[in-house]
Structure formats: C-alpha cells, structure tokens
Amino acid sequence: MEELLNLKEDDISEKLYQREPVYVKVVSISSDYVYVDIHEKTEGIIPVSDFEGFKLPNIGTKIVVMFERKDKEGNTILSYRKAKEEITLRWLSKVFSQRQRIKGRIEEHVKGGYIVTINGIKAFMPLSLSEIGGAQRHYLPKN
Template sequence: MITKYDETKPNADFDWDKYNRESDISAEQLEEEKKKYAETIPNITEDEIISGKVISMDKREVKVDVGLRAPAVIPTSEFRYNKDLKVGDEVEVYVRKTESKDGRPLLSHEDAMRDRAWKRIEEALESKETITGYIDKSIKGGMLVNIFGVNAFLPGSQIDVRPIRDFEEFVGKTMEFRVIKVNPDYHNVVVSHKALIEEELESQRAEIISHLEKGQVLEGTVKNITSYGAFIDLGGVDGLIHITDLSWGRVNSPEEVVEIGQKINVVVLD
C-alpha cells in the first residue's frame, strides 16, 4: 500500500534525539577511522624511486598500482625496451607527484631507470669497471653509445689506438668500454674503448720486457722508419735499431736496408 506524503503522520513517541546520537560518529571515532585509513596508505614522497605493480596495459598506457588511492598511468613508450612486460610485473617508478590534478599519482618509469643508470655510471667511473655498451649511431667527432639506458659519447680518438676514419663500421656493435668522464649537471658521459686496449698492451709490454735479456735474439717487424733508425715491433713492445746498427757498412738512410712490414732478426743491446 502506498501512502501519499501529505497523509503521513509523524510518530509522536519516536525519540529523534536518541536516533541522531546513535547514528552520528563521535569526533574521537572519526579521528580513529582517519588514522586507520592513513596507515593503509604507503608513506610515499616526491623525488623517490619506489616499486609498483602493473595492473593493466595496452598500446598507449600502462597502469601501475603503488598503493595510493588511484593507480598511475604511464605511457607504454617508457617500457619499449621491455618487450616481455605483462600484467602483474613489478616495475620501478620515479615519483614526480604523489597526486596530480586528476587525483592520480604522477610517476615515470624512464626517470627511475635514468636515475639508476646514473648511479651505476658514477660507480663504474670510480671503480674503473669495464662495462658493455651498444653503439647506436655515429655523430660529429665520434659515436653515441648506450650504457645502462643512457647515451654516452665515444670520441673518435677513444675508439682504438690506431686512427679510425670510418665510424660507421662500428655502428650496431656491442663493445666493452671504460667510463672516463661524467658530468651529471649536463647529463654528459664520455667513454673509451682505447683505454682498455692500452691497458692490455701495457700488460703485454710488461710481460715481454720481464723476459727480455741482453744478448737475446728475437724476430720483429719493422713498424716505422725515421732518419735516425727503425722501430721494431717485438709483439707489443717497440724497440729501436739505431741507423749505425742496421749494417756493417755506412748507411745514409735506414730505408736502404729495411722497409715497413719487413720481418728481421734483432739482438737486444739494452
């Protein structure tokens, strides 16, 4: 049975004051409920790196839950390096804002990766660690090398101990490098492959020299010719033959006796 509103009669015996008292939450209870709710929200601050879980994704965006009131929306392009990313994966994100205008946290995966990369790069510089990088492309004066997701500059003079004219032959290759300079303020990193080669050569030189003795006869290759003699490569160590020791007779020019690339036997004088 439906009763018209204007025909209803209020119950004179109903205690409205008691009803209001029982239904209202006290200030103390309200404060307690707020405290309990606050404890469920993680203590997240801006400019820190945290971990979140991928809850959904498509071609345009990836939604990441970090425990706040709403998930963050991150462009899928920031995960382009990770072709195997799927729902449920844990990912690191950098907190730009805990809450933006739309109520969602503003997070960035790229910024987190970049921050981690800079820490690794600075550690590699300090420890002189040998790292692996991918040569992305050639530019004026050298090449761009991707290390830990950051572009580093490889000067042309730091590619090899020998002069390199065509940088394109190295593009697309993965090589080992040494970080030789870092400027975080300008996001500049300089790496060298030459430094590793020189270290290896120095190690070889030390090994060879440790076994050299006066009077020892060795085979070497003519590496360079000057007006005062010829430099002989002994397999990592360069030795000098003075022009007066090239022949028993008088020699006007070393080129009368030897030529570059020629293999000759020599004796160690000192």
C-alpha cells in the same frame, strides 16, 4: 642494479614523492597507460609512450618508476624512462669510481665519438675513451 634501491614495500609512497626511483607492480595495461600499484587508493599511471625503446612490461611484473606529477584529476603520473635513467646513472657512477669496464651497444658514430646505448639509455662515448681510441692505454687497468 636493483640492489641500489633496497626498498621495503612500506617505503614506496614516501620514496615516490621524494622523486626517488621505486619498484612497483604492474596491475593493468591499456592502449594509453600502464597502471601500477603504488600502495595508495588509486594506481599510478605511466603513459605507454614512456616505454618507447623499451619492452612494454607484462601484468604482474615489477618495474622501476619515478614520480613525475599529479594531473588535474589527481592521478599520480609516473615515469619509467626517468627512473631507468636515474638507476643507470647511479650504476655508471659506481662502476666508474671502481674503474670497471662498461659494456654498451654503439648506435652511431658522431663527431668525436659514438652514441651508445647502456641499459636502454643513450649516452655519448668520446672516441678517446673507447678501446679503439686509446682508453686501453690511458684509462683502463691492465688485464
């Protein structure tokens, strides 16, 4: 999915403020925040709570983020979760248009379908689109 972003290091600040997902390097981690290099005078800040349901990254790791806001001290607040959702939605759109199968983990059964996790993001899957519910007959290409 990283190829969907094809970014040069110079484009990070520009793309970030256009609310596009960008890959940045983790420079430090505190109990409350993950600090990342956004190629500016100060680091970008991601609340640790934004990683709930995801593994906390290690220092030196590249992660995907999106601009959320500037706080009153002028810090750049970023979101890991929103960036993951955006990347996953782009990827899902691409594989859907190519009529490919998508793998996910069923988390729970709800009325009319399932809650599934795809790349760490929760989504609804109608029973009719599951192989159990008949997608094999109606929507998927024959193998």
